[in-house]
Amino acid sequence: MRIVYFTITVLAGLVMMLPAQLPLQPAESFGDRLIIGEVGEPPAYLNPFKVNSILEKQLTRLIYGTGLIQGVDRFGQPPILVDRFIQPASRDVGYIWHYSILRNIYFHSGIPMRNRDVKFTFDYLRENSGHLLNRTFDFSNVDSLSISGDLEFTFLLKEKDNFFDQDLSNIPILSEAHYRDLKDLDEGIFQDIHPMGYGPFMFESRTLKSISLVPHPNYAFGIPFLERIIYRFYDNEQEMLDDFMRGNLDLIEIKESETARRMHQVLKNQIKIFPAPRPEKKVYFILFNINGFPFDNVRVRSAIRGSINQNEIVNGLVERNSHIAYSVIDYTHPLFFRDIIEDSYEPNVSLGNLKNDGWINNSPRGILEKDGRSLSFELLFEENSHLEESIARGIKIHLAELGINVQPRPVSLQNKKRLVKGNNYQAVLQNYSYYDEDLYNVIKEFYFKVLKNKGGATNYVNPLIERLFAQGDAQPNLRKKIISRFQIFLYQNAPAIFLYFDDEIIYAVDSRFQNMRVSYSSEKVYYYRLMPFENWFVPKNLQKYPAP
Template identity: 25%
Template sequence: MKRILTIVLVFSLLAGCAKKSEKISEEGGVPACGDTIIEASIGDASRLNPVLATDSASGDINALVFNGLVKYDRNIKLVGDLAQSWEVSSDGLIITFHLRKGVKWHDGEDFTSSDVRFTYERLIDPKVKTPYFSDFEKVKKIETPDSWTVRVFYKEPFAPALESWGMGIIPRHILENGDFNKSLFNRHPIGTGPYIFKKWSTMEKIVLESNPNYFEGRPSIDRYVYRIIPDLSVQFSELLKGTIDSMGLASDQYVKESETLPAKYGVNLYRHPALNSYTYLGFNLLSPLFQDKKVRQAISCAINKKEIVETVLQGFGRPITGPYPPTFWAYNSKLKDYTYDLDKARRLLESAGWKDKDGDGILEKESMPFEFTIITNQGNKERELCATIIQEKLSKIGIKVKIRILEWSTFVHEYVDKKKFDAVVLGWSLSLDPDQFSIWHSSQIKKGYNFISYKNKEVDRLLEEGRRIFAPEKRKKIYHRFHEILAEEQPYCFLYVRDALPAIHGRFKGIKVEPLGISYNFIKWFVPKSEQ
């Protein structure tokens, strides 16, 4: 299961440049090759290697440079990518992939089954710093009887098996020697994807160029520039000046400029549900402040989620009770949320031993004041506002909160990954399978995404069982119970899901909103010759 902090774009990548004989698109204009798209990002990438990447910026670039064996189409159905077809044995223990022939790495070498085997070997290598080990630990062995066939044998049934092979495949001929974790490849990647890596200027931009030999056709847009602009307000200013073409709008920007942007600046606005994504306040459970669930429940009672949705998101979202959005099939709709109730919050804290004994307005327990710091990433005003609202609400129940805003790479690698925080406002964008093993299973505290150090034996068992069962109704019961436990224990205060609000310059055509979003057909986007 691919887990990336904040948001991960899934690209379908179908097609190439049009010929003059092709008909005009629905939006007007004949599809043509050329032009550059400049997309803004709050944070820089860390490692352009899909086996090692843990952040959304790296994920965005890797999605264009690499391919998996499978991918999701616009209707959220798994289809072939580097695999043309596959069969699954009746017992679910063997997947046989039939690979595309004639696919080339960007350096001209042939892609073969040997590269798939090599990718798997790196994913299970204990020396490799990958968070995706748990997606492949159930593999018993891999066979490659020829260059175009991969046969994967599982130790036991594994429901997310097929989806897990959406992992980007990496080249054996470049990476089989040397230190994998520190390879120069991680800054100069070579993939099979629709775009070829050209340049990375740290904290400035990453430049890609279209792959003329891409197996599904050359992308219509010649160059893709990923500009790092750590502040959304600065991004918006650049959008108005025309120095960037695309960004994700904050809710207030969308509301204020919904008429001005298209009419005055030629920028089109889109809105669609963010797939399986949510924002949360996470507690470091190694801290003595947060080890009692009554304390975590009290904090959740003191946070007015509806107010956050209405003020921070301008209504472009909805509160949640657990680790799935309300539209997702694994979401347990029977659970009631923690209603905003300061008196209940105070009672819970008192029952946990927290009292204001000296009358200074701050709770104490065994001479320890209830003070902590919330960290979040620079440039995301919505998260900063959430932290500010939480700070104000908790002050009303005797908890003193400080807020620290950190540059994205520092935030992730120096604080979150190293568990050097009290609490964090952050978001997940998850795979479309309900499996959340790498976030919540206790085995994932050391190398996975369980950086809050959550441990629960029943949750461990449920997550293991959910991976072994294929029947949707049985899995639903498992994940409903999993959701119920998290709602009770509140290792996160689950805040909200928000709508995605992309803004893209109007000269780009071929953009359609589908269940998967808008980026699924990115290589079909084009700029008519008359507008280049």
């Protein structure tokens, strides 16, 4: 994986300095606000047990709180609720998981968290489904959950699982008193009542273009310094970038390095720009509508895949923070089916295959034709996205060399979602984010949600793949083989063409904020993560929105 990190240079030697010469560290101060830019629409409501996006995951963490155990996240140094793990007898290791939670955890209502809240939460999840992106909450292996005193609780498993603690990560605990009707109302309760958890910030308000959060006054790990966090939502990336340049936003993510360089040239020391490794996988791809011309023909789809120079896209357009994708599964993963890498870019072979299929070049414009129809299609991309426009135009150039006419068409993010849901498109640039701890559920979600278009007009359907998933659901020991078979089907049928994995997040932050990132090292490489927002502060003399 090719990832760019900021390195920290170690200075040799000792420098003697008088105390008066030591640089003063900014004093931690309460006040000011953090305004974050996002493209899209705010979620209508938050269900902490059905998290569908990275944004929903961040909001869930801020409001509902972290889980008993916190998994890998975009934020460093996350707090955990578990005070101690009580080691069982050797014969019970992997069967009995005995924990005690911290005593000083308070919900936003002021009620302290107790083990009955833990039991209430996981008893619900044992009977109902839940998910975090592609990760499914499955507690069918739990035989019982008992509590003792007011802090201790014990999971007893049906079958031994030495990694059960990972299943508990990133699942917030609900207040039994506040959500007592959860079992009766199910998901509807999250739409009907005020969201309430134990996270560092409390829900204040939501509009069509913003979400506002205020500090939790009884937050167990220290009252947040910031007096408010506001998420602002924009129709497209350019509107968000413009507002950041005008000083109306404090934190955004930038999709590619060239935009970051241009911003830094203008704003200079007013902002800090730095990359951080992406904890989730994010793959960019072209999705075809296989229900109509020309992509109802698998030979056309395969020929286009063999005619796009992925290396040129990665090296020339998205630069160093990415690497080539050959499938929805990263080629660095041991379960990647490596045979599909062979002969991935062969435009001459692709052109020959198209001619064998009856496509000929008789057009004055040099466009391939068959049965009086030109090999021409629209490629949708997000409007005002410099990255997606560059990719779309690069693909147009690649395919023009074969006589395939690509017509890049910019559409708003919301319009793109609507067109995809209704299958009212020919081809579209898309991306998909997931955590790769459970690849079986990754490919299953990708098939049903993305390729088949669950909840919308049906697109790609493969009964053989669905039969494999039925077998995998019933026999987990078959799942590794099913992952390989799925990749083979994707390669043979080509309902989508995979372009690259985005390895990094590029952050742009107003420079008045302090304590907003933490450095890590791994294999002699240094990199950053965001510090949790509750630890960010602005010195009094730099505060932009002082308290009234």
